[in-house]
Amino acid sequence: MAVAIEGGEKWFRTCDVTGFRVDVRAEKIAKLNAVMAVVSFLIAVIAALLLVLTRWQLFHVLPVDWYYRVLTLHGLDALVFWIIFFELAALVFGSTAFLNTRMSSPAVGWLGTILAIVGWLLVNYTILTGNADVLMTSYAPLKAHPLFYLGMILFAVGALLIVMVFFANLMIWRRENPGQSLPLFVYGLMAAAIIAVITIASGAIIYIPTFLWSLGIISDIDPAVYKLVWWGLGHPSQQINVAAHVSVWYLLAFLTVGGTSINEKVSRFAFILYIIAINVASAHHLLVDPAVSPVWKVWNTSYVMYLAVFASMIHAFAVPSAIEVAQRRRGFTKGLFEWLKAAPWGNPAFSGLMLSMIIFGFIGGITGVVNGMEQTNIIVHNTLSIPGHFKGAVVGGTALAFMSVTYYLIPLLFRKKIAFYGVSKFVPWLFGIGIAILAVSMYILGAFGIPRRHWDITFSGGPFTYTFNPVTDFFWALFGIGGLLAVLGALIWIIQVVVSVFFGQPFRGPQDLQIPIAEPPPAPDKEHEGFAAPGTFALVLLFITAFVIFVALNYGWLSAMWEVK
Amino acid sequence: MAILPPSEGWFQQKVAKDEKIWMGLAFVVSVFLFFWMIIWHVYAKQNPSFTTYRTTPEEFYALTEAFINKYKVGEENGVPVVKPPPGSDVFLLARQFRWEPVVILKKGEEYRFHISSLDVLHGFSLQPVNMNFMVYPKYDYVLTFRPTSAGEYAIVCNEFCGIGHHMMIGKIIVEE
Amino acid sequence: MSEERKTPGLQLFFDDFMLLLFLGVAVYAVSYLIWGLIEIAWLPPIPDEIKQALLGR
Numbered sequence: 001m002a003v004a005i006e007g008g009e010k011w012f013r014t015c016d017v018t019g020f021r022v023d024v025r026a027e028k029i030a031k032l033n034a035v036m037a038v039v040s041f042l043i044a045v046i047a048a049l050l051l052v053l054t055r056w057q058l059f060h061v062l063p064v065d066w067y068y069r070v071l072t073l074h075g076l077d078a079l080v081f082w083i084i085f086f087e088l089a090a091l092v093f094g095s096t097a098f099l100n101t102r103m104s105s106p107a108v109g110w111l112g113t114i115l116a117i118v119g120w121l122l123v124n125y126t127i128l129t130g131n132a133d134v135l136m137t138s139y140a141p142l143k144a145h146p147l148f149y150l151g152m153i154l155f156a157v158g159a160l161l162i163v164m165v166f167f168a169n170l171m172i173w174r175r176e177n178p179g180q181s182l183p184l185f186v187y188g189l190m191a192a193a194i195i196a197v198i199t200i201a202s203g204a205i206i207y208i209p210t211f212l213w214s215l216g217i218i219s220d221i222d223p224a225v226y227k228l229v230w231w232g233l234g235h236p237s238q239q240i241n242v243a244a245h246v247s248v249w250y251l252l253a254f255l256t257v258g259g260t261s262i263n264e265k266v267s268r269f270a271f272i273l274y275i276i277a278i279n280v281a282s283a284h285h286l287l288v289d290p291a292v293s294p295v296w297k298v299w300n301t302s303y304v305m306y307l308a309v310f311a312s313m314i315h316a317f318a319v320p321s322a323i324e325v326a327q328r329r330r331g332f333t334k335g336l337f338e339w340l341k342a343a344p345w346g347n348p349a350f351s352g353l354m355l356s357m358i359i360f361g362f363i364g365g366i367t368g369v370v371n372g373m374e375q376t377n378i379i380v381h382n383t384l385s386i387p388g389h390f391k392g393a394v395v396g397g398t399a400l401a402f403m404s405v406t407y408y409l410i411p412l413l414f415r416k417k418i419a420f421y422g423v424s425k426f427v428p429w430l431f432g433i434g435i436a437i438l439a440v441s442m443y444i445l446g447a448f449g450i451p452r453r454h455w456d457i458t459f460s461g462g463p464f465t466y467t468f469n470p471v472t473d474f475f476w477a478l479f480g481i482g483g484l485l486a487v488l489g490a491l492i493w494i495i496q497v498v499v500s501v502f503f504g505q506p507f508r509g510p511q512d513l514q515i516p517i518a519e520p521p522p523a524p525d526k527e528h529e530g531f532a533a534p535g536t537f538a539l540v541l542l543f544i545t546a547f548v549i550f551v552a553l554n555y556g557w558l559s560a561m562w563e564v565k
Numbered sequence: 566m567a568i569l570p571p572s573e574g575w576f577q578q579k580v581a582k583d584e585k586i587w588m589g590l591a592f593v594v595s596v597f598l599f600f601w602m603i604i605w606h607v608y609a610k611q612n613p614s615f616t617t618y619r620t621t622p623e624e625f626y627a628l629t630e631a632f633i634n635k636y637k638v639g640e641e642n643g644v645p646v647v648k649p650p651p652g653s654d655v656f657l658l659a660r661q662f663r664w665e666p667v668v669i670l671k672k673g674e675e676y677r678f679h680i681s682s683l684d685v686l687h688g689f690s691l692q693p694v695n696m697n698f699m700v701y702p703k704y705d706y707v708l709t710f711r712p713t714s715a716g717e718y719a720i721v722c723n724e725f726c727g728i729g730h731h732m733m734i735g736k737i738i739v740e741e
Numbered sequence: 742m743s744e745e746r747k748t749p750g751l752q753l754f755f756d757d758f759m760l761l762l763f764l765g766v767a768v769y770a771v772s773y774l775i776w777g778l779i780e781i782a783w784l785p786p787i788p789d790e791i792k793q794a795l796l797g798r
Contacts, residue, residue, distance in 0.1 A: 018568075064728060098568055135725050139686045141702065142727070170758055179748065181575070181756050185567040190758050194765045201766075202774075223686060223701045228777045232769070250567040263580050264571040266588070268755050275761050279769040283777075289699040290617040290706035291781045297613065298602045300773050306595030313591035317584055374602050375611055381697040382688045382723040449695040451688070451723035456731040459721075463642040463663065464734050466692055466719035532581035540587055544594060551598070555605070561694050563610040563711035576752040618787040628787070631795040654791055679787075705787055 011102070016509045017412060017517065023096045026103040029113055030093040031414060033162075036117060037085035038497050041399075043124070044078035045490045047071075052438075052483035056476050057457070067455045068135065073127045075136030079394065080237060081120055081155075086402050087192060087244050088116070088162045093413060094189045095169035101176065104168035108161050116158030122151025135453060137230060140210060140221035149211035156203040156233075163196050184261055184268070185254075188247025191271040195240045198279050202232030224291040231282040238394055239278045242312070243271065245360070245401040249319045249353060252401070255408055256350040257343060258518040259322035262532050267318045273311035277303040287377035297374050309369060316361055317540050321533035328533075329521035336535040347516060348424040352404025355432035356397055363439050364393025366547050376554045379561065382453075385446025391439035395486070400432055403493050407515050410497065416504035419496050421514045427493050434485025441478040448472050613698075616707035618679075625658065625681045625705060632656040633666050641667055644735070654679060657720075657735075659687040659700045661727050664720050664735025672715045672739050678708045688724030691737070697723060712739040 012021045047070045054062040054070075062070060096103050103109060126132040131145035138144055170182070170190065182190060206229040212218045250267070253259035261267040283300035286292055303309060327339030344350045367389040370376050380386060410418050418424065448469050450457055459465050507513075531537060580588075606612050632655070636647040645666040649655055651674030658665045660683040670676055680689055680700050687700040698708060722733035754760065 064731070068725065068728070068730075133728075139724075142685050142725075167758070167762070177570075180570050181752070182758075183567060183569050184571065190761075194758075194762045197762065198766055198769050222703070222781075224704055224781045225778065227686075227701075228781065229774070232774060236769075247567075254567040260567065263578055263584060264575040265578060265755070266580055266584060272755065272761065275765040276768050279765065280773040282773055286699075286777075288613055288697060290701050290704040291784060292777050293615055293780055294606060294613055296776055296780055298599070298606075300777075302599045302602065304768070304772065305599040309598070310591050310595040313595075314588060317587045321581075321584065369598065373598065374613060375605050375609070378611060378613065378697060379695050381699070382690065383695070383697065447695070449690065449692045449721070451690060451721055453725045454723065454731055459731060459734045461729070462732040462734040463644050464719060464736050466721065466734060469693070531583040533583060537583040537587065544590065548594065555601075558611050559609060561611055561696055562691075562713050564696065565610070565612050565614055565709050576749055576755070617784050619784045620787055624787070628792065628795055635795065654794070656795075679791075704784070 015097070015412065017513060020097045021100050023101075023103045025106040026092050026096040026109070027413065029103075029106065029109040029162075030089040032113055033085045033089035033092065033116075034409065034413070035501065036120065037082050037089065037402075038494060040077045040081035040085060040120070041490070042494050044074050044082055045487055045494065047074035047077065048483065049487045052480055052487070054455070056480040056483075058476070058480075060456075064455045065130070065133065068133050068453075069127060069130060071453065072132060072135050073124065076123060076127070079136060079390075083241050083244075083394070083398055083402070084159055084237065085116070087196070087240055088113070088159060090244060090248075091162060091166040091189055091193055094186050095166045095173070098183055098186050099169070099173040101169060101173040103165070104172055105165055109165050112158040112161030112165065114158070115154050115161065119151040119153070119155030119158060122147050122154065126151065137234065138210075139230070140213070140223055140226040143214055146211055146214040149207050149214055152207045153204065153211060156200045156207065159196065160200045160204075163193050163200065166193050184264060185247050185251045187268055188243055188250060188271055191275050192240045192243035192247065194275050195236050195243055195279060199233050199236040199240060202229055202236070206230050206233065224289075227289065228286065228292070231285040232279075235282040235284060236279045238390065239274070239281070239308075241394055241398040242278070243274050245356065245398040246271075246312075246315050246319070248401045248405050249315070249357060250322070252349050252353040252405055253319055253322045253326075255517055256347055256353065257323050257326045258520040259326040261318050261322050262325050263318070266314060270311040270314035270318070273307045273314075277307035278311070280304060281308065281372060284372040284377070287372075287374050288381045294374060301372050301374055312365060313540070313544075316357070316543060317533075317536055319357060320539060321536040324533040324536050326518075326521040329524060336538055339535060344516065344518075346425050348428050349404045349407050349515060351425065352400055352407075352428035352432070355428050356400040356404065359392055359400065359432060359436050359439070360397030361543055362546065363436060363443075364389060364397050366550050367443055368393055369547070370551055370554045373551070376551075376558055378564070379554070379558055380446060382451060383446035384442045384450045384452050387452050388439050388442030388444075388446055391435055391442060396432060396435040396439060400428060400435070403431065403490075404428060406493075406497060408517075410500045410504075411507045411513060411515070414501050414504075415507045416500045417507050417512055418514050419499035419504050423492060424496065424515075427489050427496075429489075431486050431489030431493065434482050434487070434489055437478055437482030438486055439482075441475045441482055445472055445475050445479065448475075610711075614706070614708050618705040618707065620681060620703060620705045622681075622683045622702055625656070625679075626683060628679070629656040629658040629665065637666075638669070641736070649676065651675065653677070657689075658683060659689070659722070659733075660684055662722070662729035662733040664722070664733065667736045667738065669738045669740060670710075670712050672712055672741055675709055675711045678710055679705050680708065681705045685726050686724050687722050687726050687733070690721040690723040692719045692721055694718065699724065712737075715739045715741045
């Protein structure tokens with residue numbers, strides 16, 4: 001169990017595995033937020049199962065009103081609650097344990113957590129009682145019950161309080177450690193927290209008047225202003241994820257193989273680019289909209305000349321090269337890829353890390369750039385390609401990274417042994433491959449013009465009809481299989497977490513550690529000249545080739561469409 | 566080490582050769598993508614438009630009614646069919662849960678489409694050419710189309726607009 | 742950590758999370774939000790000649 005620390009600081013325990021001093025008051029808040037994250041994820045996954053079996057019209061299980069209701073539920077629990085609660089846990093834990101510092105204000109931390117939970121309850125309740133069939137985006141003038149907007153506001157305020165506690169913790173650390181730099185993991189979390197401030201502020205700016213409008217106090221919400229400001233919440237909330245899961249990648253590279261970024265300055269520079277440029281990509285959602293001009297669109301959609309894409313490509317080299325260099329120092333130096341072959345693939349956190357990077361880069365990243373370019377957006381906007389893209393980015397990237405790191409959080413944060421540890425090594429594969437199949441089949445279905453958020457693509461009851469290319473039947477089957485695999489993987493993971501945390505055996509010390517923590521690799525014999533990570537270099541060249549080809553293909557396809565200006 | 570502060574002198578550490586080459590390449594591709602969008606605006610034929618007018622649902626409804634009355638040639642399943650001359654302004658109205666009117670166009674000719682909504686947001690999704698634009702109430706989005714192929718095209722609503730969203734389908738006919 | 746050794750200015754920038762917070766919010770607020778809102782506010786009405794051609798007034 002926790003070892004009491006000398007010196008009378010009663011709120012600390014010293015971790016017997018990592019040696020970190022952990023503020024127990026912060027730990028409790030982090031645990032509750034992590035539990036809320038998993039509960040939200042469970043709701044989202046059950047909803048996902050119903051949605052897959054409805055859109056695959058062979059089954060079409062939900063009636064029309066429940067389809068949109070469950071879609072609203074899925075969107076908010078998956079894209080907002082699961083990941084933001086997880087990130088709040090990471091912010092609280094990361095800014096205390098990882099900095100050997102104390103929680104600045106446990107009271108504010110608790111207040112934030114409770115407000116967020118009350119907001120979460122209100123939102124889920126109004127949706128399930130049929131009072132908020134407006135989907136995640138709730139575009140005005142579609143109107144939900146006032147309690148729905150109030151719930152979103154409370155959640156946002158709660159989250160903002162915890163982000164403020166995070167910055168207060170950093171300031172305490174700064175005062176106690178003048179002149180030091182943050183550990184890279186916390187630095188990435190700091191980037192995520194800054195993006196969170198922007199996200200949450202935008203959410204407050206738009207939800208407060210919308211709440212007053214739903215009460216009848218304000219007569220009108222302008223649809224263009226709503227959509228502009230709402231996406232200041234909707235898109236950066238996913239950029240918090242990018243910053244957070246890239247931080248988790250660095251953390252996992254260290255925990256699983258002892259890998260360290262080969263150049264901390266480069267990695268931090270990439271996080272700074274995120275902070276400055278990534279938020280304006282909210283414009284991705286307004287590219288084929290009236291009101292804002294193409295000048296505004298091109299400038300903002302490109303993250304100010306693709307600085308954030310540049311940053312992601314820097315991380316795409318930095319994380320695998322950290323792994324490669326550590327492995328090479330251990331003696332796996334043969335050829336380009338011996339380091340990769342000899343990697344600990346049986347460790348679920350490592351296989352999860354690799355799959356998360358591959359799916360995020362090759363599926364989420366590449367499709368994201370095509371979707372986010374002003375002109376090619378014409379051929380993807382609001383088709384199934386859009387959720388196909390963010391299944392790759394957020395589910396394959398973020399959710400899988402968070403699931404992987406949880407295998408370390410169960411022993412180290414919750415002090416429990418992992419239940420059914422033997423199945424863990426299959427979970428990332430089941431979930432990752434399922435999501436990859438799901439994402440790719442959705443992207444292809446979108447290319448055939450199939451709309452997202454649509455209950456019946458045979459248009460029953462409409463004045464006309466339209467039949468999509470029959471080839472889509474094949475991709476609907478793939479979509480179903482991928483979705484079911486991913487749901488299965490997610491459910492196994494949830495069962496493992498719930499059983500471990502609530503009914504698991506206590507973790508008594510290093511001898512109970514099931515998932516390995518790598519020793520740091522031996523120091524290099526001599527200064528390295530030339531290429532540090534040739535294998536990674538080959539992989540990123542493959543990536544950029546695929547990237548450029550995919551962009552070119554989409555522009556080629558676009559040029560075959562009707563002319564429009 | 567991701568979990569500890571970086572070792573002293575981290576800021577002065579030299580960037581490895583392969584990382585440097587990669588960063589250069591990634592930066593060039595990034596900047597190229599930005600300028601590509603501008604080049605496409607200047608030289609290519611598929612671009613979102615610069616024109617939006619402010620309107621009201623009442624005004625836009627009146628204009629669409631007048632447009633239908635002026636060019637009406639028939640009716641199909643309760644939806645009026647219009648055949649405006651090439652080069653004219655075309656008014657397309659979205660409302661829960663239908664598109665009005667059905668428009669007959671001539672292949673290779675230009676038409677200035679004015680698209681707006683009477684109630685909530687809708688999505689204009691032209692199939693099978695798969696071109697997608699957003700439709701707002703109170704904003705008149707002006708898109709100048711030149712159909713380059715003949716045939717019957719569906720306008721699918723692809724922004725959730727309420728319980729009857731899946732019934733919202735319209736039509737454009739392009740004649741040779 | 743010696744007190745004498747001077748930290749490079751750029752490193753101070755890298756480490757200054759409050760300055761980065763300000764920059765992140767400022768770029769977003771100006772480039773996306775304010776510019777976008779101004780464009781929405783300045784949209785013209787439908788030109789009279791288009792209205793007259795259809796409504797005849």
